[in-house]
Amino acid sequence: MDVELQLAVERLHARYAHALDSDQLETWPDFFTENGRYRITTAENEARGLPLAVLYAEGRAMLTDRVASLRHANIYEPQRYRHMVSAVLVERESEGTVKSVANFLVVRIMENGETMLFASGRYVDRIALPEMRFEERVVICDSRRFDTLLAIPL
Amino acid sequence: MDVELQLAVERLHARYAHALDSDQLETWPDFFTENGRYRITTAENEARGLPLAVLYAEGRAMLTDRVASLRHANIYEPQRYRHMVSAVLVERESEGTVKSVANFLVVRIMENGETMLFASGRYVDRIALPEMRFEERVVICDSRRFDTLLAIPL
Amino acid sequence: MDVELQLAVERLHARYAHALDSDQLETWPDFFTENGRYRITTAENEARGLPLAVLYAEGRAMLTDRVASLRHANIYEPQRYRHMVSAVLVERESEGTVKSVANFLVVRIMENGETMLFASGRYVDRIALPEMRFEERVVICDSRRFDTLLAIPL
Numbered sequence: 001m002d003v004e005l006q007l008a009v010e011r012l013h014a015r016y017a018h019a020l021d022s023d024q025l026e027t028w029p030d031f032f033t034e035n036g037r038y039r040i041t042t043a044e045n046e047a048r049g050l051p052l053a054v055l056y057a058e059g060r061a062m063l064t065d066r067v068a069s070l071r072h073a074n075i076y077e078p079q080r081y082r083h084m085v086s087a088v089l090v091e092r093e094s095e096g097t098v099k100s101v102a103n104f105l106v107v108r109i110m111e112n113g114e115t116m117l118f119a120s121g122r123y124v125d126r127i128a129l130p131e132m133r134f135e136e137r138v139v140i141c142d143s144r145r146f147d148t149l150l151a152i153p154l
Numbered sequence: 155m156d157v158e159l160q161l162a163v164e165r166l167h168a169r170y171a172h173a174l175d176s177d178q179l180e181t182w183p184d185f186f187t188e189n190g191r192y193r194i195t196t197a198e199n200e201a202r203g204l205p206l207a208v209l210y211a212e213g214r215a216m217l218t219d220r221v222a223s224l225r226h227a228n229i230y231e232p233q234r235y236r237h238m239v240s241a242v243l244v245e246r247e248s249e250g251t252v253k254s255v256a257n258f259l260v261v262r263i264m265e266n267g268e269t270m271l272f273a274s275g276r277y278v279d280r281i282a283l284p285e286m287r288f289e290e291r292v293v294i295c296d297s298r299r300f301d302t303l304l305a306i307p308l
Numbered sequence: 309m310d311v312e313l314q315l316a317v318e319r320l321h322a323r324y325a326h327a328l329d330s331d332q333l334e335t336w337p338d339f340f341t342e343n344g345r346y347r348i349t350t351a352e353n354e355a356r357g358l359p360l361a362v363l364y365a366e367g368r369a370m371l372t373d374r375v376a377s378l379r380h381a382n383i384y385e386p387q388r389y390r391h392m393v394s395a396v397l398v399e400r401e402s403e404g405t406v407k408s409v410a411n412f413l414v415v416r417i418m419e420n421g422e423t424m425l426f427a428s429g430r431y432v433d434r435i436a437l438p439e440m441r442f443e444e445r446v447v448i449c450d451s452r453r454f455d456t457l458l459a460i461p462l
Contacts, residue, residue, distance in 0.1 A: 001158060001161060001162060001165070003157055003158065003161060003311055004309060004311065006161055006165075007161075007309060007311060007314055007315075008309060011309070011314075011397070013395065014394075014395035014396060014397050015397065017394070017395040017411060018395060018397065018409060018411070018430075021411065021430070043234060080351060080450045082411055082413065082428040082429065082450055083394075083395065083411065084238055084240075084392060084394040084395070084411060084413055085394050085395055086168075086171070086237075086238040086239050086240060086392075086394060087167065087168035087171040087172060087237065087238070087239055088168060089165070089168050089169065089172065101172060103171060103172070103175065103236055103237065103238060105236065105238055105259070105261065105413070107413065107425060107428050107450075109428065109450040109451050113451040113452045113453035114451075114453075115425045115427075115428060115450070115451055116425070117261060117269045117270070117271070117425070119269075120236040120261050120263065120269060121236065122172075122175070142234045142236055142261075142263040142269070143263050143267040143268075143269055144267045145267035145268075155312060155315060155316060155319070157311055157312065157315060160315055160319075161315075197388060238392060238394075240322075240325070240391075240392040240393050240394060241321065241322035241325040241326060241391065241392070241393055242322060243319070243322050243323065243326065255326060257325060257326070257329065257390055257391065257392060259390065259392055259413070259415065271415060271423045271424070271425070273423075274390040274415050274417065274423060275390065276326075276329070296388045296390055296415075296417040296423070297417050297421040297422075297423055298421045299421035299422075
């Protein structure tokens with residue numbers, strides 16, 4: 001077992017979670033490589049092999065655009081999110097890449113204080129070494145409900 | 155602190171969670187030793203020293219039977235589960251065994267997309283070395299409600 | 309990356325979670341240094357720089373008093389709690405101190421078996437080395453609702 005690599009990947013997950021939960025969306029594209037891909041899909045679509053994505057972005061420019069439009073859309077919605085990450089599996093793929101699977105749970109806290117389960121699912125990642133950025137992050141949500149899911153990156 | 159052992163136990167927890175959440179129930183008995191014991195109980199019974207178990211299985215053959223009956227019973231229930239594991243404490247017990255305690259939270263996602271808290275509690279495990287399989291896994295659920303708890307292994 | 313330090317901090321988080329969830333409140337002050345500070349606040353107050361705390365205690369004597377009053381107040385409320393900790397970031401601050409940020413989620417299980425999301429937020433800690441005790445633990449809750457939050461330490 002590569003102890004250093006395991007903990008480095010867990011640290012990447014942790015930094016990502018804190019960036020989103022602290023509303024530092026502008027730093028979000030920095031978690032990806034220059035041409036990094038980000039995709040949100042559902043477990044149902046993934047199981048059926050459907051290429052449909054709820055959200056797809058490729059490259060930091062698109063990710064940055066995404067943040068800009070979120071900033072515009074969400075200006076009046078002061079909810080908070082809290083990301084929990086668990087069960088991080090790490091597997092070396094090649095000299096320059098590592099694969100990781102992890103479970104996540106996100107709760108949403110509304111302005112009035114109400115807390116709800118917002119999303120759960122799996123991260124399936126390919127991470128570039130040694131820079132520790134996502135070449136690809138696929139967010140596979142357990143639920144098919146997406147009316148509110150598009151509010152923030154997961 | 156035995157860094158390798160800590161991470162090896164965390165990896166076992168992670169593999170177990172992903173196997174269940176990916177509906178790979180047939181691999182579940184492989185997480186146990188040949189005569190491994192699996193028990194689900196409640197915190198209330200455990201605190202009172204009651205030997206009552208909500209579920210008890212001993213040995214891979216019984217665990218395999220359990221999976222078979224779940225497959226039969228659950229054929230029409232396409233819900234999903236997501237296991238979160240946290241606060242993993244590891245303690246060497248002997249040359250060939252390690253004890254571990256961990257917190258868990260399981261959410262259930264229904265076919266219609268609704269997500270709910272399904273179960274929470276503690277895993278109390280004895281793990282055989284070096285094979286990293288459960289000699290005993292005791293699942294101590296916080297809640298006494300069990301009408302739906304028996305749907306899947308925890 | 310200091311592997312040993314990372315895992316030592318995670319172990320501290322884990323022991324703390326299990327102590328609270330096992331209702332071993334009397335051991336709670338031992339997680340702090342002699343003059344350790346404990347503060348619960350809200351993300352809203354923290355963001356505005358308001359010094360208001362929902363709860364403040366300094367030194368083991370005050371923490372011990374707090375436990376005593378909880379024992380008195382909670383005598384008729386047999387609910388349980390389950391702490392999940394995730395995304396633990398660790399940063400060496402000096403020879404004798406380390407800083408840590410982590411996400412938490414606490415569920416509450418009522419006597420009748422009902423499970424609910426109780427609190428979510430961030431731990432922001434300063435930990436004394438080598439004794440691994442909190443010089444300061446700030447619990448920043450996402451929600452502003454506190455009618456029930458004061459039941460137990462978080």
